[in-house]
Amino acid sequence: MKIHGRAYRTIWVAPDGWSVVVIDQTQLPFAFATRPLASIDDAAHAIKSMVVRGAPLIGATAAYGLCMALREDASDAALSRAYDLLVATRPTAINLKWALDQMVEALRPVPPAGRVPVAYARAARLCDDDVATNEAIGRHGLSIIRDIAQRKPGKTVNILTHCNAGWLACVDWGTALAPIYMAHDAGIPVHVWVDETRPRNQGGSLTAYELGAHGVKHTIIVDNAGGHYMQHGLVDMCIVGTDRTTATGDVANKIGTYLKALAAHDNGVPFYVALPSSTIDWTIEDGLRQIEIEERSAREVTHVLGQLSDGSTQTVALTAPGSPAANPAFDVTPARLVTGLVTERGVCPATRAGLRRLFAERAG
Amino acid sequence: MKIHGRAYRTIWVAPDGWSVVVIDQTQLPFAFATRPLASIDDAAHAIKSMVVRGAPLIGATAAYGLCMALREDASDAALSRAYDLLVATRPTAINLKWALDQMVEALRPVPPAGRVPVAYARAARLCDDDVATNEAIGRHGLSIIRDIAQRKPGKTVNILTHCNAGWLACVDWGTALAPIYMAHDAGIPVHVWVDETRPRNQGGSLTAYELGAHGVKHTIIVDNAGGHYMQHGLVDMCIVGTDRTTATGDVANKIGTYLKALAAHDNGVPFYVALPSSTIDWTIEDGLRQIEIEERSAREVTHVLGQLSDGSTQTVALTAPGSPAANPAFDVTPARLVTGLVTERGVCPATRAGLRRLFAERAG
Numbered sequence: 053m054k055i056h057g058r059a060y061r062t063i064w065v066a067p068d069g070w071s072v073v074v075i076d077q078t079q080l081p082f083a084f085a086t087r088p089l090a091s092i093d094d095a096a097h098a099i100k101s102m103v104v105r106g107a108p109l110i111g112a113t114a115a116y117g118l119c120m121a122l123r124e125d126a127s128d129a130a131l132s133r134a135y136d137l138l139v140a141t142r143p144t145a146i147n148l149k150w151a152l153d154q155m156v157e158a159l160r161p162v163p164p165a166g167r168v169p170v171a172y173a174r175a176a177r178l179c180d181d182d183v184a185t186n187e188a189i190g191r192h193g194l195s196i197i198r199d200i201a202q203r204k205p206g207k208t209v210n211i212l213t214h215c216n217a218g219w220l221a222c223v224d225w226g227t228a229l230a231p232i233y234m235a236h237d238a239g240i241p242v243h244v245w246v247d248e249t250r251p252r253n254q255g256g257s258l259t260a261y262e263l264g265a266h267g268v269k270h271t272i273i274v275d276n277a278g279g280h281y282m283q284h285g286l287v288d289m290c291i292v293g294t295d296r297t298t299a300t301g302d303v304a305n306k307i308g309t310y311l312k313a314l315a316a317h318d319n320g321v322p323f324y325v326a327l328p329s330s331t332i333d334w335t336i337e338d339g340l341r342q343i344e345i346e347e348r349s350a351r352e353v354t355h356v357l358g359q360l361s362d363g364s365t366q367t368v369a370l371t372a373p374g375s376p377a378a379n380p381a382f383d384v385t386p387a388r389l390v391t392g393l394v395t396e397r398g399v400c401p402a403t404r405a406g407l408r409r410l411f412a413e414r415a416g
Numbered sequence: 417m418k419i420h421g422r423a424y425r426t427i428w429v430a431p432d433g434w435s436v437v438v439i440d441q442t443q444l445p446f447a448f449a450t451r452p453l454a455s456i457d458d459a460a461h462a463i464k465s466m467v468v469r470g471a472p473l474i475g476a477t478a479a480y481g482l483c484m485a486l487r488e489d490a491s492d493a494a495l496s497r498a499y500d501l502l503v504a505t506r507p508t509a510i511n512l513k514w515a516l517d518q519m520v521e522a523l524r525p526v527p528p529a530g531r532v533p534v535a536y537a538r539a540a541r542l543c544d545d546d547v548a549t550n551e552a553i554g555r556h557g558l559s560i561i562r563d564i565a566q567r568k569p570g571k572t573v574n575i576l577t578h579c580n581a582g583w584l585a586c587v588d589w590g591t592a593l594a595p596i597y598m599a600h601d602a603g604i605p606v607h608v609w610v611d612e613t614r615p616r617n618q619g620g621s622l623t624a625y626e627l628g629a630h631g632v633k634h635t636i637i638v639d640n641a642g643g644h645y646m647q648h649g650l651v652d653m654c655i656v657g658t659d660r661t662t663a664t665g666d667v668a669n670k671i672g673t674y675l676k677a678l679a680a681h682d683n684g685v686p687f688y689v690a691l692p693s694s695t696i697d698w699t700i701e702d703g704l705r706q707i708e709i710e711e712r713s714a715r716e717v718t719h720v721l722g723q724l725s726d727g728s729t730q731t732v733a734l735t736a737p738g739s740p741a742a743n744p745a746f747d748v749t750p751a752r753l754v755t756g757l758v759t760e761r762g763v764c765p766a767t768r769a770g771l772r773r774l775f776a777e778r779a780g
Contacts, residue, residue, distance in 0.1 A: 081736035248717070250614060250638040253734055260739035272741040274614040274717055275640050276672025280747035283704055308640025314678040340647055353612070353638055358720060358732025368722025368732055370617055372445035375624035377636040383644035
C-alpha cells in the first residue's frame with residue numbers, strides 16, 4: 053500500500069541484504085517511522101512490544117528473526133534455541149508458530165553452512181505468499197460486499213470492523229480490510245465503522261490511518277457503540293481478522309470481538325472473519341478451553357499514548373491512581389456466531405465440514 | 417459518602433443560602449474540586465458539559481437551577497422559560513424532566529412572590545428523597561448479592577458494572593453501586609469489574625475512584641473485556657444504572673450497556689438494572705424507537721483528558737488526524753435481556769406487569 057505516494061510493505065530486507073526494516077506501529081498515527089531490526093533479539097522485542105503486530109506480520113517478523121539468528125550460529129542447537137525464543141514472544145497468534153515451522157521444515161535438511169541463504173529465501177517467499185493469500189482473501193470478500201451492494205443499489209454499504217486487520221497487520225493488503233479496499237477500488241460505495249479497539253486503539257490509530265490514506269470513508273467509534281448502530285440498521289456486515297481459528301471454526305481475535313459478534317447475531321447482521329489458512333490451528337476444537345489468551349500489562353489500560361496540541365506525543369494516565377487493571381488481549385468468538393470464514397480458497401461456514409471442504413489435505 | 421474523611425453529597429446549598437456547590441466530575445479522578453453554580457446558566461452548563469452527570473444528579477441540579485432562576489424572576493413566564501431551558505440540556509435522562517415537573521407542580525399554585533423559598537424547600541426534599549430512594553435500592557440489591565454469596569460460601573462475588581451509577585451519579589449512595597457498598601459493609605466479599613466506559617471513562621475515573629475510596633476491591637477493564645470474563649465464569653452478576661426505562665422494561669443506559677447485557681444473556685449471568693422509579697418513563701413502550709439518544713461531540717472520542725507524569729492534566733489526541741468520529745452517548749437494552757429491575761420498592765421483572773405490581777398507582 054502507499055504512504056505519501058510511495059509503495060510500502062510492512063517488513064522488508066534492508067539494502068545491507070540481511071537486516072530488516074519494519075514500520076514502527078507504536079508511533080502511528082502520529083508519526084510514520086521505520087525501525088531497523090538487526091538481531092533475533094530486536095525481532096523478538098518488536099513482536100512483544102507491538103512495534104509489529106497482526107498475526108501474519110508477527111509470523112513474517114519471526115521468520116526474519118530466525119534468519120538473523122542463523123547468521124550468528126547456524127547449528128541445529130542454535131536453530132532450536134531461536135525457534136523457542138521466537139515462538140514464546142506472543143502466545144495467541146498461531147501464525148507465529150506456523151511461520152517458524154515453515155522455516156524449520158525448510159532448514160532442517162540443509163547443512164548448517166548452507167542455511168543462511170535458504171532461510172532468507174524462505175522468509176521472502178513467506179512474505180510473498182502472504183501478499184498473494186491476502187489478495188485472494190480480498191477477492192472472495194469482495195463478492196460478499198458486492199452482493200450486499202446489489203441488494204441496496206445506489207446506497208452505501210456500511211461495514212463494521214474491530215482492531216486492525218489491514219495491511220499494517222500483514223505484509224500487504226490485509227485480511228479483513230482487503231475486501232474493503234477492493235470494493236472501494238471497484239467503485240462500490242463503502243463506509244467503515246472503525247471500533248477504536250481499546251486498550252491499544254489499533255482501530256482509531258491504525259485502521260483509521262490506513263482507510264484515510266486510501267480514501268475510504270470511515271467513522272471512528274468507541275468499542276461500546278457498534279451494537280447501537282446494528283440495532284438501528286446502520287451496519288450491513290461485520291468483518292474482522294483472527295489470531296487463531298480452531299478446526300471447528302471458533303475464532304480468537306482482539307478482545308471485544310465476541311461482543312460485536314453477539315450484537316451482529318442479535319440483529320441479523322452477517323459476521324465474517326477473514327483469515328489466511330495459516331491462522332487455522334487444526335489441532336484444537338474448543339476455542340474457549342484450548343486457546344491461550346495473552347494477558348498484557350495493566351499499564352496498557354491505565355495509560356495511553358496521545359498527541360499534545362504542540363504535536364509532540366506523551367503517555368498520560370487515564371484512571372484513578374491505585375486502582376488495579378486487567379488486560380486480556382483476546383477473546384474467543386464461538387463458531388455459532390460466525391456467518392462465514394473468508395479464506396484464500398473461498399468463503400466457508402465456520403464449521404469443521406466447511407473448513408474440510410476447502411482444506412481437505414490439511415483438515416485430516 | 418466520605419472523601420478524605422469528610423462526608424459529602426454531590427450537590428449542596430452554599431453558606432450564602434441560595435447558590436449551590438457541586439463536585440466537578442470532569443476533574444476526577446485526578447483532582448477533587450468543587451464548583452459553585454450561581455445562576456440557571458451555570459446549572460445548565462454544568463449539566464451539558466458533564467461537570468455533573470448521572471440521571472438523579474442531573475435532576476437535582478436542574479431543580480436548583482430553577483430555584484436560582486426564580487430569584488431573578490418568579491413569574492409564570494419566567495418559570496416556563498427556566499423549565500424549557502433546563503429540560504433541553506440533555507435529552508436522554510428522564511429524571512431531568514421528572515425533577516423539573518415536580519418543581520413546577522409545587523410552584524404553580526404559589527403566588528410568584530412566595531415561590532423562591534418553596535422552590536428551595538422542594539429541591540432540598542428532592543435531594544433528600546433521592547438519598548432515601550437509593551438507600552432502599554441498596555437494601556433490595558443487597559439481598560440479590562447475599563443470595564449469590566450464599567451459593568458460593570467463602571468465595572468472592574464478582575460483579576460487573578458499566579459507567580458510573582454510584583454516589584457521584586446521585587445525591588448520595590448511588591443506584592447500581594449502593595447494593596455493592598452495602599454488601600461490602602455487611603462483610604460479604606465482593607470484587608467489581610469496572611468497565612472503563614469510553615469515551616468519557618466514567619468507570620475508570622469515577623467508579624474506580626468511588627470504590628477505591630470506600631475500600632471495595634475492584635479491577636478496571638476496557639469495555640471490550642467483560643464478555644471474556646463472563647465466558648470464563650468470572651462474573652456472578654452485572655448491575656448497571658439507567659437514564660430512562662420504558663413502561664415495558666426497556667433500559668436506556670450509557671453506550672455499551674447493550675453489549676454487556678447480550679454477553680450476560682449468552683452466558684447465563686444475571687443482569688440487573690438499578691433505578692429510582694423517577695427514571696421510568698411511563699409514557700413509552702418501545703425503547704429502541706421512542707428514546708432519543710444523545711449524540712455528543714466527536715471530540716470526546718478523538719481526545720481524552722489524562723494526567724502527565726508531573727501530575728498536571730492535559731487533553732491529548734488519540735486518533736488519526738482527519739478521521740471523523742461519532743459519539744452516541746447511550747444505547748437501549750431490550751427488556752428481554754434484563755433479569756430484574758431493582759427499584760426503591762423492590763426487585764421486579766423487566767416487564768409491564770412487573771413494574772405495575774410495584775407501582776400500581778403510576779403504571780396507569
